[in-house]
Amino acid sequence: MKATGKTRSYGYAIVLFLITLSGFGQMPIFGRYYIASVPGLGWLGEFYTTHVLHYAAAIALIALAVYVLFDFVMNGVGLKRLTTSGYFKTGIISGLIISGCLMVVKNFPGIYWSHTTIIVLDLTHLSLCMALLMLSLYTLVMKKKWIE
Amino acid sequence: MSLKISRRTFIKGSIAAAGTVVAGTGISGPDFAAAGPLSDEKQEPLSTLLDIRKCIGCEECVHACREVNAAKYPEPRKPFPKMYPKTVPVQDWSEKRDVTDRLTPYNWIFIQHASVTHNGEKMELTIPRRCMHCDNPPCVKLCPWGAAKQEKNGLSRIDADLCLGGSKCKNVCPWSIPERQTGVGLYLDLLPALAGNGVMYKCDRCYNRLEKDELPACIEACPENVQSIGPRSEILEQAHSLAKEINGYVYGEHENGGTNTIYVSPVPFDQLNAAIEKGKGKPHLAYTKNMMADGTNLSRAMLIAPLAGLAAAFGKFYLKSKEDK
Ligand code: SF4
Ligand code: SF4
Ligand code: SF4
Numbered sequence: 001m002k003a004t005g006k007t008r009s010y011g012y013a014i015v016l017f018l019i020t021l022s023g024f025g026q027m028p029i030f031g032r033y034y035i036a037s038v039p040g041l042g043w044l045g046e047f048y049t050t051h052v053l054h055y056a057a058a059i060a061l062i063a064l065a066v067y068v069l070f071d072f073v074m075n076g077v078g079l080k081r082l083t084t085s086g087y088f089k090t091g092i093i094s095g096l097i098i099s100g101c102l103m104v105v106k107n108f109p110g111i112y113w114s115h116t117t118i119i120v121l122d123l124t125h126l127s128l129c130m131a132l133l134m135l136s137l138y139t140l141v142m143k144k145k146w147i148e
Numbered sequence: 149m150s151l152k153i154s155r156r157t158f159i160k161g162s163i164a165a166a167g168t169v170v171a172g173t174g175i176s177g178p179d180f181a182a183a184g185p186l187s188d189e190k191q192e193p194l195s196t197l198l199d200i201r202k203c204i205g206c207e208e209c210v211h212a213c214r215e216v217n218a219a220k221y222p223e224p225r226k227p228f229p230k231m232y233p234k235t236v237p238v239q240d241w242s243e244k245r246d247v248t249d250r251l252t253p254y255n256w257i258f259i260q261h262a263s264v265t266h267n268g269e270k271m272e273l274t275i276p277r278r279c280m281h282c283d284n285p286p287c288v289k290l291c292p293w294g295a296a297k298q299e300k301n302g303l304s305r306i307d308a309d310l311c312l313g314g315s316k317c318k319n320v321c322p323w324s325i326p327e328r329q330t331g332v333g334l335y336l337d338l339l340p341a342l343a344g345n346g347v348m349y350k351c352d353r354c355y356n357r358l359e360k361d362e363l364p365a366c367i368e369a370c371p372e373n374v375q376s377i378g379p380r381s382e383i384l385e386q387a388h389s390l391a392k393e394i395n396g397y398v399y400g401e402h403e404n405g406g407t408n409t410i411y412v413s414p415v416p417f418d419q420l421n422a423a424i425e426k427g428k429g430k431p432h433l434a435y436t437k438n439m440m441a442d443g444t445n446l447s448r449a450m451l452i453a454p455l456a457g458l459a460a461a462f463g464k465f466y467l468k469s470k471e472d473k
Contacts, residue, residue, distance in 0.1 A: 028314035055446040066457025074465040109284035118294030
């Protein structure tokens, strides 16, 4: 049980790292700020690479989220043992997954959404990401756990 | 009233356009004109057909585009704000507005030249080049902030009031079509030193004229009726019968997964691609794979992800309950 918890935490950390990195790679900033010039990091400036990586990491995140959710439910842990920060993080991650899925739909051929819809989606996704990063930093520094 | 007039304009334009095709191929012109007004929302996406044989390189299309779209051109504020890091390139075309031999923020269509010998015949071909208006345009779909948009009628355009000039659209476009002008747009009101660098410009297929049932300026102005516009399926049909008749070749149907700009040429496109001058502002004519395909395929796996998570949770639960017994 302990061991799977550890694997799960490491898995989550890796997925969160990759999805954030590739997510920021969707904006033209790694090229401008030389990060893509660092040897070995050139791929961060390649939009199609980060695009595919972001999708792949999203697949892992969704699978992990569903796994954790059902694991909770089936073990009878229930949501009541979630800490306050755990609650917030769960909410933010759900929001990220939902807005992200809508953005995947937007990228399908034959989908013509308005500027407003797309901008609202983009900004929601970005704001939720920033919120998750800040909250994760806080819980990491303050050693707050997901469950009591 | 205005609809009547503009519809007549459209029919006139497309009959003229289709008429010349008719002369060559026997495709019925009136049918084509009767396809419906260009602004019809319910209609399938519109495509353009460019019959390369007919182009004489007169640049009437280029000048018509510049005249009709002049009001959309950038009027940059100078001096440009300082940008960091210092290597961020300033791209200023405002003093070179007259350039017509490549794509610039002030020139959305230009003529490419190719001298080729095909089947022993020496040919000088001229090819009007502009945005291809892809079926699934990466410039639109991958814009990180929704400044670009695709309309139901198949055109894609970049909103000059929203674009921050990061140039990602150009980077992901298989033909590197959009061109940047520094010193204009929304970034000036945000953090001009740190983010953004102007606005990206490209052919918007005269979206505002289409809304009024008027033909795109370059199509209307062409004295040789090189271009015609209509519903995609009809344009493709026309392109194929034309290609069959002249023993020619089609470009744009499958490139980048399909576009709404279909060229028909008497010479194979790899030969044309080798003959044209390529480089900055001068797009190639090579085959290009569907750039959005990897993402689209991966999204299918995204549907399986929840099932995988569920299976893992069940698996663990099953093993544990077995252990407990
Ligand atoms: S106006 Fe027509 S003939 Fe002249 S260059 Fe343009 S496409 Fe070619
Ligand atoms: S050709 Fe380039 S700019 Fe035009 S729609 Fe396709 S990706 Fe966008
Ligand atoms: S469709 Fe309109 S914007 Fe595009 S090249 Fe022709 S005239 Fe210019």
